[in-house]
Amino acid sequence: MSVNVGHYPDPxxxxxxxxxxxxxxxxxxxxxxxxxxxxxxxFVLWLLKAxxxxxxxxxxxxxxxxxxxxxxxxQARRLRDWFRQIxxxxxxxxxxxxxxxxxxxxxxxxxxxNSFARITGQSGDGAHGLQLRRVNRWAxxxxxxxxxxxxxxxxxxxxxxGLVRNCEGPTCTLLFLDRTKAHKRRWCSMAVCGNxxxxxxxxxxxxxx
Numbered sequence: 673m674s675v676n677v678g679h680y681p682d683p684x685x686x687x688x689x690x691x692x693x694x695x696x697x698x699x700x701x702x703x704x705x706x707x708x709x710x711x712x713x714x715f716v717l718w719l720l721k722a723x724x725x726x727x728x729x730x731x732x733x734x735x736x737x738x739x740x741x742x743x744x745x746x747q748a749r750r751l752r753d754w755f756r757q758i759x760x761x762x763x764x765x766x767x768x769x770x771x772x773x774x775x776x777x778x779x780x781x782x783x784x785x786n787s788f789a790r791i792t793g794q795s796g797d798g799a800h801g802l803q804l805r806r807v808n809r810w811a812x813x814x815x816x817x818x819x820x821x822x823x824x825x826x827x828x829x830x831x832x833x834g835l836v837r838n839c840e841g842p843t844c845t846l847l848f849l850d851r852t853k854a855h856k857r858r859w860c861s862m863a864v865c866g867n868x869x870x871x872x873x874x875x876x877x878x879x880x881x
Contacts, residue, residue: 680714681706683721686860689831689849690823693722695756696846698749709748712741715816724819732810740813748817751777755824759847763836770828778828781821786811841865 687693697718699706708718713734720730733741754777762768787808793801806822808815827833827849835850839860846860859865 680710680717681708683708683718684846684860685722686846687848688851689827690722690724690820691755691759691827692836692847692849694752694820694823695759697722697752700845701756707749709745709752712738712743712745712813715745715748716741719816719819724823725816729808729810733813733816736813741816744813744816747781747814748820751781751817751820751824754778759827759833759836762833766834768833775828778821778824781817782825784814785818785821786815787818839865 681699683693684696684699685693687696697708698704704710707714709715716725716730716733719725719733720727725733758770758774762770787806789804790807791802791804793803808818810816831849835855837848837850837857838844839846839848840858841860841864844860844865848857848860850857
């Protein structure tokens with residue numbers, strides 16, 4: 673089953689973490705036309721472009737019933753809405769803390785995992801040239817949520833949520849995890865919002881002269 677690539681916005685992968693890129697899978701939460709996850713095929717395409725699955729996995733998932741994939745895309749959008757609220761709340765706290773009772777939507781997805789561990793020699797970056805990775809059986813369309821759920825779980829348990837940032841672009845809604853050494857990253861991308869800010873500052877200085 674083919675995917676009309678032109679139907680979907682290009683993913684914006686500036687979050688420096690898959691979970692943050694998932695939040696940015698809708699560029700503007702108030703504009704549905706910027707949503708990469710508007711249907712099931714869009715969700716699979718986004719997973720592929722974000723590096724969450726490979727081309728072989730994508731082909732297998734795209735062969736599943738469209739109605740099933742569309743239903744999962746709806747679940748993904750709801751998970752994204754929940755995660756946005758959680759991560760923004762935690763990022764605003766001086767000492768971020770989340771209660772287990774607040775994690776129901778995420779734990780419900782994680783409980784449906786159908787993956788297994790496998791040692792491979794493909795990457796060559798582990799001991800003896802081996803790597804331990806998880807492989808998904810893709811027993812159902814619902815399994816497409818697992819790479820995202822795992823990434824969200826890793827973000828919540830392994831990262832400093834005080835480093836979650838909003839881009840400072842006046843109209844930009846994108847989020848990222850600030851991994852810079854000095855933790856002073858301001859823009860989703862210097863090539864976009866950063867340059868716009870520089871241009872605006874230059875115009876302001878020129879006008880003041």
